[in-house]
Amino acid sequence: MHTTEHVESTISDTALITALKKLVRSDAVLSSDEDLKPYECDGLSAYRALPLVVALPETIEQVQDVLKLCHSHKVPVVARGAGTGLSGGALPHEQGVLLSLAKFKNILHIDPTRRIARVQPGVRNLAISQAVDQYGLYYAPDPSSQIACTIGGNVAENSGGVHCLKYGLTVHNIQQLKIITIDGELLTIGGSGLDSPGYDLLALMTGSEGMLGVIVEVTVKLLPKPERAQVLLAAFDDIVKAGEAVGNIIAAGIIPAGLEMMDSLAIRAAEDFVHAGYPLDAEAILLCELDGTNEEVSEHVAKVRDVLKQSGATEVRTAKDEEERLVFWKGRKAAFPAVGRLSPDYYCMDGTIPRKQLPLVLKTMADLSAEYNLPVANVFHAGDGNLHPLILYDANIPGELERTEEFGGKILELCVEVGGTITGEHGVGMEKINQMCVQFNSLELQQFHAVKAAFDPQSLLNPGKAVPTLHRCAEFGAMHVHKGELPFPELERF
């Protein structure tokens, strides 16, 4: 499990709390165990820790003041948005300040001509699209938690969603950031145009998991709503055929707006839960959404239909209207809670693989599942190779969480083995910190630490997350590599 990295702060706990109360409203500083409890974890609830204190500033100046205070007394700071993250990125530091940006929830400006919106970090993802809907615009990245997650967290994690293949991740959809560095300086990154002079700090900040600065304002790019969206549902009697169908759609020159796959366990769970009419005898289903102008969608629907049939689909349905389109999606969107009904607990993984490796990865995962005696349901952003295996377990059975974590770690290592990555969209946080040692060598990790030091030399922002120390990797390696053998020796190396 995790341990908070110990730091040597130069201020006592009570003095820190008193000082914070002078900087932000005193009722915006929480320090009783009862008040701290709601902040003890993020969406990865298996990892918990109480912060020393929670501060809820409401102005940029207050954030600056809090950071200056923490900087001068070497107090760790963990920034937090809505706390929906799935990798423990917002897990509090036991000796530190949990800096909640929850009060920054104003949409500051919408410019429909420039197709941008300037918003505070605590604005919910979906609230942006709702606010700009009146102009026929929307914000494209749509993580499944979009109803609750905030844009500040989206930037910190470089969040994706089901429409990434066509519309990109957060990094492709923001234009400007205002951040505060650990020493309290306000920096504006990006400008009014499509690019900026110098280094691409906008990209560097995006997905930096609160390690480099605190985001206090985000200017997002907006897109015109497509004229029409249409979805096809295809059933397959073999998950490998479904994987091949995805490649065939892309080979036909079509980039779907969304392309999702579910395996039989996920199909059955979703169907039992929301009755989306999914074919229960299928080994896999594909949902393929096409959007654009009316003409384009019509042409693409016809083409994709042919491709799916030629790829061996046992059944292809096209949603006949918007209502049916939403029903098709309903099952996919409810897949996680649906799988959650099958078992007391489930653990959601997040690796990405080159799509052609899908058969091998599924087979190896099935073998691991048997070995650990833990069932896995698979939900897959098939278009971009992002896997979400859901491991079913029971936390009340002693040792089962640990076995689940070990199994999950093996899945991520497998993703790296086949040329993919340990995290497609959930971030490293605390959860995948050990697997970073598998994906990157020590020189690469040292380069990451040097980047961190350029912003935060004392390592006060979100310490111990995202990038492991070499010491940690050495311990992890000692635990995992037996007699110098790498895991999965049967696999081809890339």
Place this chain on the structure above:
Amino acid sequence: MNNDISQQLQQQIQSAFEQAASKQAAYEQTSALQIIGGGSKSFYGHTISAQALNVSGHSGVLNYEPTELVITARAGTLLSDIEKLLENNGQMLAFEPPAYSATATIGGTIACNFSGPRRAYAGAARDFLLGCKIINGRGEILSFGGEVMKNVAGYDVSRLMAGAMGTLGVLLEVSLKVLPKAEKETTQIFSCSFKEASEKIHGLSRTALPVSATCYHDSVLRIRLSGTNNAVAAAMNTIGGDTMESVSDYWLSVKEHQHDFFNTEKPLWRLSLASDTENLAIKSDTNGNDFLYEWGGALRWLKTDIAGDKIQSALAKVEGHATLFRKSNASTEQSCNIFQPLSPGLLQIHKKLKQAFDPKNILNPGKQYPDL
């Protein structure tokens, strides 16, 4: 050409690093290396004098999977070779990079983050960069990102390389997302004022019509449409205008700066700003014909003798930035900043990042900014 010279490149950087490390700080710059690919963009950025590190021999496509939408190539691979290979598979680099010369390499393209007419509608070079292998200023070979579309493990060091002009690392390999080419492409022409053109473009940007490029110059607006046959036909009807002949020649001439506009003795400035900016405090000398507008107005080329600091301060007022893209033929090195000056806070971060990747200031020092 398929050739791996990464070891030689690494040795050259390592020995420069060791040389610099053994010297007094004041003499450090003598170990500097100037990174050279195809030499197609040697006009861009500050002129520096340093020993050459020639990357052009490090070439070859390492992996291309059309159905995975990914290509990985060594940095010295010719841009034209990559484009040919993609073309044969009905795909393209969607950021439509300019080459400026047949010798242009993919590494130079990414290092400069150069993108062409489609940029405003598809994304920039950095948007399509999935991963890269670099040699940093310590001579260490490092890989970041990868060949998959979604990857959030570690800081996004790959994209940091795009536009850093080699000052943070020498690109060895890049992995790029590629996209299918459109079935049909056409360009509609309109004679109109800049104001009318801007209104038309911004009206279209609120629709889902398949616009893939815009250019306004000499009172003519050109809008390129790309998509399926029926989608383009319908969009042509919707937007009106006259249909242009030899479409690809025109966009190629704009992209490659072969269009008449670019045939000038004057310095050429690249202005990046909000697309609808009207009151830019720069006086046009020739009824606006010294401007050429792309990207819906967000990219403006300006040929002028106006002093660089005046242009850059006008751009600063609108939160944009100006780059002296090509110096005038008359002068050798302009005294002004080629790139828009950074705010003190940002400059500080830039310097620290430079230090983090290239502590001895070996890689292209001063190419982009004097201190980097």
